[in-house]
Amino acid sequence: MTDGITLDGVKLRLGERDFRFDTRLAAGRITAVTGPSGSGKSTLLNLVAGFDQPDSGSIKILGEDVTARHPSERPVSLVFQDNNLFAHLDLFTNIGLGISPSLKLSKEDRLAISTALDRVGLSGFEKRKPGTLSGGERQRAAFARALVRKKPVLLMDEPFASLDPGLRRSMADLLVELHRETGNTVLIVTHDPEDVRVLADDAIFINAGEVRLHAPAESFLERHDIDGLDLFLAARHK
Numbered sequence: 474m475t476d477g478i479t480l481d482g483v484k485l486r487l488g489e490r491d492f493r494f495d496t497r498l499a500a501g502r503i504t505a506v507t508g509p510s511g512s513g514k515s516t517l518l519n520l521v522a523g524f525d526q527p528d529s530g531s532i533k534i535l536g537e538d539v540t541a542r543h544p545s546e547r548p549v550s551l552v553f554q555d556n557n558l559f560a561h562l563d564l565f566t567n568i569g570l571g572i573s574p575s576l577k578l579s580k581e582d583r584l585a586i587s588t589a590l591d592r593v594g595l596s597g598f599e600k601r602k603p604g605t606l607s608g609g610e611r612q613r614a615a616f617a618r619a620l621v622r623k624k625p626v627l628l629m630d631e632p633f634a635s636l637d638p639g640l641r642r643s644m645a646d647l648l649v650e651l652h653r654e655t656g657n658t659v660l661i662v663t664h665d666p667e668d669v670r671v672l673a674d675d676a677i678f679i680n681a682g683e684v685r686l687h688a689p690a691e692s693f694l695e696r697h698d699i700d701g702l703d704l705f706l707a708a709r710h711k
């Protein structure tokens with residue numbers, strides 16, 4: 474197995490909470506990140522993205538040690554809950570920033586932005602500011618920005634949480650399509666066992682700051698011997 478993301482002896486304390494991650498995630502696979510609220514799912518993504526720094530241990534992405542690297546220098550795209558969209562810039566510009574922080578955009582780049590907006594169903598929204606969009610539209614805009622960045626690692630924190638079931642499905646299909654095209658390494662935080670079934674190659678279950686199970690999606694869904702996992706598997710997205 475080629476390593477996509479490795480957390481080696483990573484320890485971190487945030488307030489009163491301790492986290493320990495010793496995990497290797499295979500390259501080129503979609504891994505669902507599950508666990509109860511407050512267990513450490515977002516913290517795991519923040520460590521990989523570089524928004525949280527481990528107190529000890531190291532983090533590698535595609536074999537390269539990124540522990541000391543600034544978030545902007547890590548080969549990752551993010552779709553996080555707050556969408557990280559700039560309120561004063563229109564959607565076209567927000568997505569363009571995903572390609573070039575100085576907004577030096579070639580003709581191909583501009584075409585890629587239009588195509589990405591089209592793929593997430595936001596054609597015609599180019600001039601809109603994030604504040605004029607619904608929560609689900611903002612999530613889709615964040616997804617479009619991840620599409621144009623073409624980084625080898627994609628980190629998604631509940632990216633479909635504000636979408637209705639129809640849109641969830643089409644965004645999930647788009648993610649799988651993108652993954653087939655690029656072979657990127659995807660971590661997706663979800664509270665929905667259906668996402669594990671439909672989207673994921675592998676799944677991990679985090680509880681109280683540690684990975685308690687890491688398994689291929691199919692066998693993950695059949696496990697009944699892990700504390701707290703039954704509750705997750707019994708959940709149905711409303």
Ligand SMILES: Nc1ncnc2c1ncn2[C@@H]1O[C@H](COP(=O)(O)OP(=O)(O)OP(=O)(O)O)[C@@H](O)[C@H]1O
Pocket residue numbers: 487488489490508509510511512513514515516517
């Ligand atoms: N900067 C911080 N200072 C203190 N505590 C923090 C900090 N960041 C996170 N925590 C705590 O660490 C725990 C894990 O947070 P995290 O956001 O990783 O959980 P999660 O599994 O993503 O939860 P959810 O499903 O609710 O989004 C929570 O109890 C949270 O309050």
